[in-house]
Amino acid sequence: MTKKKQVESVAAVAESVAIETVPMEDLKASLEEIKGYDGVIGYILRNSTSAAIDLKDPSKLIEYAILSSSSIDAGEELSELFNLGDVKHIVIGGKNIKVLSLAFGENKISVFLEKNADLEKVLEKLQSFRG
């Protein structure tokens, strides 16, 4: 491989990484903004090395964390099983609370909302990271 081709290849890889990996700090800033929306009761943002959690009712932290992780795992497994392609998002509709989960590369997000909160507004804000 010539030096020019090597440079092009590295540049292409760097670009692809830049698209897939959204900095955690950017996501966190957005989630802080989302937390101010009507009916949003908290969020969990995590990757393999760190996590940021902000919930109005911390007593449910473990249940919410498991729901978050289970929903993303289920999304990956069922996407593979039914050939759904990349998972855009997962929505769990509970009787009292809704959970919206998304993955941006290794960063995984779950936003917890009251049943009547505007899910589309939150989704729109987070989808903007996909470009």
Added chain:
Amino acid sequence: MLDKEVYSIALKDTLDEMRNACPDIQNAFIFTETGEILAGDAETPEKVMVRVIDAFDSITERAEAIGGIETITIEGDKGTVTLSRFGENYLITVTSEKADMKYVGTLTRVLIPTVLKVLEKLSPTPTKKPSHMPAETAAEVETEIEPLEVKEEPVEEHAEEAEIEEPSEEVQPKPEPAEPTPETLPMEPQATQLIVENLGGLLVPSDTVRIDSEMLSEWENTFGGKPVELVDIETFDGKTLRCKVKPIKDSKYNGKGVVQMPEKVQLTLEIKKGELVRVKPVFE
């Protein structure tokens, strides 16, 4: 048994009609909150249904924190998987990316509850069976086992014992006790369908599987209090293996209709986690 068949057939027809009305619905099936598959469309293999139920299991287990599940939607680039709750039943639909989700939603929200209500009125809810056992399969198992119960050989040996243990109103007044009836006969060990779960760890014996302690107790009680130490495991490909059995230690698997198996047993039977096997107690 007829009720279960009617229930299952009616639901299966409904799912098929739903797919005819909306071809963008690629897969559809219904299961209960205990994980029992009630009916599935012709295109969805049972193994796939079991995997889907397992995938949603960890979510539904923790759903109390959000007041219980009503819907779950997984949206991908090429399609969507939706779980919708109807009373004690869950409907799974898999739709293509072209599907009009509003139409699909309306169709399912109108059709399924209506059919379920009609069925409830026409026939009682099917009795509970072990998790993930489809109603039709359950009916087949019962059909297979009935002839075994009417074997003539053990009747004379055990008829007296059976009458003492279970003084049935139907049996006592009969003037001709020599005529064998299923109620008076000793039961044959009955195969139960269970889902394979992994069993790992440093001190795990490679020839021992683990089953729900309640199931082991039931077997023991049914067969004269004899402890169940061995089971025969049969795969749907016809491979069989006799293993030692012990109760499941991990409480999260209790009541889930699973059999925990060490890797060696799975390799021997050529199966893996999530697959269905038939497990039958062995009394030697």
